Amino acid sequence: MTATSEPRAANSAEVRIADRGSPISVIGSTTRRIMRALGERDVWVPLLLPQMRKLGVDSIPIALFIATFTGIVLALLASYIFTGTVPVYFVGALVGKTIMMELGPVLTGMALAGRVGASIAAELGTMKVTEQVDALETLAYNPDSYLVVPRVLAATLMFPVITAFAIALGVIAGWITAINLLDLTTLEFTKGLRAFYEFKDVWFGLVKAASFGGAVALMGCLRGLRAGGGAEGVGRETTRAVVLGCEAILLLDAFWAVVLL
Amino acid sequence: MIRFVDVHKRFGDRVVLDGFSLDIPDGQTTVLLGASGAGKSVTLKHVVGLITPDAGYVEVDGHRVDTLEPAGLAALRRTIGYVFQFAALFDSMTIADNLRLGLVRQSLGEDEIAHRVQEALAHVGLSDAAERFPAELSGGMRKRAGIARAIALRPRYILWDEPTTGLDPVTAATMDRLMRRTAEELGVTSVVVTHDMRSAFTVGDRIAMLHHGTLRTVGTVAEIQATTDPVVRQFIEGLPE
Numbered sequence: 001m002t003a004t005s006e007p008r009a010a011n012s013a014e015v016r017i018a019d020r021g022s023p024i025s026v027i028g029s030t031t032r033r034i035m036r037a038l039g040e041r042d043v044w045v046p047l048l049l050p051q052m053r054k055l056g057v058d059s060i061p062i063a064l065f066i067a068t069f070t071g072i073v074l075a076l077l078a079s080y081i082f083t084g085t086v087p088v089y090f091v092g093a094l095v096g097k098t099i100m101m102e103l104g105p106v107l108t109g110m111a112l113a114g115r116v117g118a119s120i121a122a123e124l125g126t127m128k129v130t131e132q133v134d135a136l137e138t139l140a141y142n143p144d145s146y147l148v149v150p151r152v153l154a155a156t157l158m159f160p161v162i163t164a165f166a167i168a169l170g171v172i173a174g175w176i177t178a179i180n181l182l183d184l185t186t187l188e189f190t191k192g193l194r195a196f197y198e199f200k201d202v203w204f205g206l207v208k209a210a211s212f213g214g215a216v217a218l219m220g221c222l223r224g225l226r227a228g229g230g231a232e233g234v235g236r237e238t239t240r241a242v243v244l245g246c247e248a249i250l251l252l253d254a255f256w257a258v259v260l261l
Numbered sequence: 262m263i264r265f266v267d268v269h270k271r272f273g274d275r276v277v278l279d280g281f282s283l284d285i286p287d288g289q290t291t292v293l294l295g296a297s298g299a300g301k302s303v304t305l306k307h308v309v310g311l312i313t314p315d316a317g318y319v320e321v322d323g324h325r326v327d328t329l330e331p332a333g334l335a336a337l338r339r340t341i342g343y344v345f346q347f348a349a350l351f352d353s354m355t356i357a358d359n360l361r362l363g364l365v366r367q368s369l370g371e372d373e374i375a376h377r378v379q380e381a382l383a384h385v386g387l388s389d390a391a392e393r394f395p396a397e398l399s400g401g402m403r404k405r406a407g408i409a410r411a412i413a414l415r416p417r418y419i420l421w422d423e424p425t426t427g428l429d430p431v432t433a434a435t436m437d438r439l440m441r442r443t444a445e446e447l448g449v450t451s452v453v454v455t456h457d458m459r460s461a462f463t464v465g466d467r468i469a470m471l472h473h474g475t476l477r478t479v480g481t482v483a484e485i486q487a488t489t490d491p492v493v494r495q496f497i498e499g500l501p502e
Contacts, residue, residue: 036331131349138309138343139363139414140335 030222034152037144047150055116055151055217056158060165062115063108067166070103071095071173079182088184092192095174100201104167106253109212112159113245116213117220120151121241124224125234133225148221152214159213160206167205200260208256215248262287263308263418263452267317269474270303277303279474280317290444290451292465294458294496299471301454302346305420308452309341310334321418339367342411342449346423348403350395356382356406357391360413367414381413382406384446385439401432405439412443419443421453425460437463458497462486470496 037044078094124147127133133143171193178184223241227233263285270278277300285291295301306312307319313327320326321337329337350359357378364374382388385405395403404424411419424440425433437460444451444464455461461468462482469479470493478485478493488494 127351130347130352131345132351134306134311135343135345135349135351135410137311138338138341139410140338140366141362142331142335 030218033144034149037142037149040142040145040149043141043145044149044153047146048154051150051154052158055120055154056162059112059115059158060162062111063162063166064169066107066111067099067104067170068173070107071099071170071175072177074098074103074170075174075177075182079178079184088182089188089192089195091178091182091184092175092189092194093196094192095178095189096171096193097196097201099170099174100167100205102205102253104170105163105205105209105212106249108163108166109159109209109216109249110246112155112162112213113216113219113249114242116155117216117241117245118238120217120220121224121227121238122234124221125227125237128225128227129230129234143225147225148218151221152217155213155217156210157213159216160209163206163209167202204256204260207260208253211252211256212249215252216245219244219248262320262322263450264320265304265307265317266320268304268307268314268319269316270300270307270312270314276474278314281471281475282317283469283476283479285450285452286467287450288448289466290440290453290464292453292455292461292468293471294456294461294468295454295471296496297456300474301456301471302422304471305343305422305452305454308418308420309338309343335366339414340417342414342416342419344404344407344411344419344421344424346426348395348407350403350406350410352395355392355394356387356398356409359395359406360410363410363414377413377415381409384412384443385409401428401436404428404436408439408443412447412449415447416449419449419451421451421455423455424453425455425457433457433460434463436460440464456496458499 074095075091078091079088082088082090082094124133127136127147133147136143136146175186175189175193178189179186220241223237223244224234227237265281265283268278268281269276281300281304283291283293293301293304303312307314308321308326310326310329318325318327321341324333324337326334326337350356351362354362360378360381361374364377369377378391379388382391385408387402387405387409390398390402390406395406398406408424421440425436428436440451440453441464443449451464453461453464465482467479467481468485470477470485472492478488478490480488485493486497488497494500
């Protein structure tokens with residue numbers, strides 16, 4: 001067994017309590033913990049696919065539901081704004097551009113902050129207050145490798161996939177609305193859609209979605225692992241995880257707009 | 262051997278351990294007594310590095326727990342089985358998978374893992390419950406499953422956190438017999454944290470008492486039963502303050 005001369009303060013429930021420092025120290029210690037946990041591939045790799053299914057595939061219905069109605073409302077809104085001032089084929093441009101670059105990733109992210117962030121925080125919080133996290137540590141597992149890394153990676157990988165589906169369905173919903181309710185033809189809608197389309201629109205949205213996924217899952221994990229005080233504590237941390245997840249999405253949204261546009 | 266050396270621990274303003282020292286000799290069952298909230302579980306968690314002391318240290322087999330690197334700590338934890346007060350079973354897994362989880366970490370082959378799971382479940386009389394989930398078991402069965410998870414690791418030490426708390430007298434007596442049998446058959450060193458005097462006298466070779474964060478007394482069962490220390494006597498006899 002290797003030892004250092006200084007008392008260890010890592011990889012235990014206590015460290016997570018100690019993490020209640022300044023935001024900078026929390027980010028620093030969390031990053032160190034995650035980097036170390038990433039090295040334990042034999043622990044997190046087998047858990048990645050099940051988490052991708054659980055956090056990703058199971059979230060598709062809610063994302064598609066939101067995207068559908070966003071597409072419908074955007075088409076109607078665009079028509080309301082453009083009629084009499086701008087050629088109506090711009091409806092396709094607005095629907096496409098807005099859904100690909102902003103509303104697709106952000107609304108999907110917000111919805112999943114509620115679903116995924118809350119689910120992770122509640123699950124890990126319950127594990128924490130029932131000593132399952134301690135039990136994991138006594139079985140020589142690093143909770144960051146076993147619980148945090150697979151969830152954060154799964155969400156980072158799956159949010160863009162879900163967002164891609166949401167973007168596609170949102171645009172389709174906008175198109176169907178346009179040709180059925182707005183006297184637009186398919187040709188006019190696609191003309192507008194293609195007129196301002198750039199490939200960057202898509203990858204910009206997907207890069208944002210990946211960062212939203214990582215942030216939402218990380219907030220869920222960190223808050224869940226801080227839970228204490230029974231059911232009330234779990235509820236409190238779950239709420240906090242959702243709020244922080246949404247705040248992180250808005251901050252990252254602004255960050256990517258400044259950096260990439 | 263486990264050694265607590267002048268261990269201090271506080272949570273906020275609350276001093277839990279205030280210079281606690283105790284040696285746990287190999288091959289024996291040492292019971293750590295103390296009132297509710299006296300810091301018994303906190304003491305136990307120091308042994309596996311779930312909590313680090315503010316001052317002082319805990320040694321296991323000559324290694325200071327609080328200075329171990331993560332790999333060293335993981336290696337140490339593989340030699341210690343921990344039985345949690347409420348079992349702390351992973352509720353999304355079957356009982357067999359709960360046992361398997363720790364064994365997978367020991368890099369054992371599938372056949373060996375399956376053998377150890379069966380053996381441990383048989384030891385606690387839960388062979389029929391292997392594919393059931395924790396929520397489907399009674400409190401006593403869950404505790405036995407927690408014991409099976411600990412002994413499947415074939416540890417050198419077993420730490421028992423309030424093993425009889427919340428159990429009816431008959432189930433508690435069964436649990437005492439199981440602890441005694443586990444210690445004798447597996448030859449492990451046990452530390453049992455409890456405030457159940459009947460259980461302490463049944464399973465303990467030595468009994469220590471934690472009081473106001475320090476070691477109040479330690480001795481054999483006979484010595485503790487004969488003590489004239491008023492604090493210990495009050496605890497043994499269950500007299501009000």
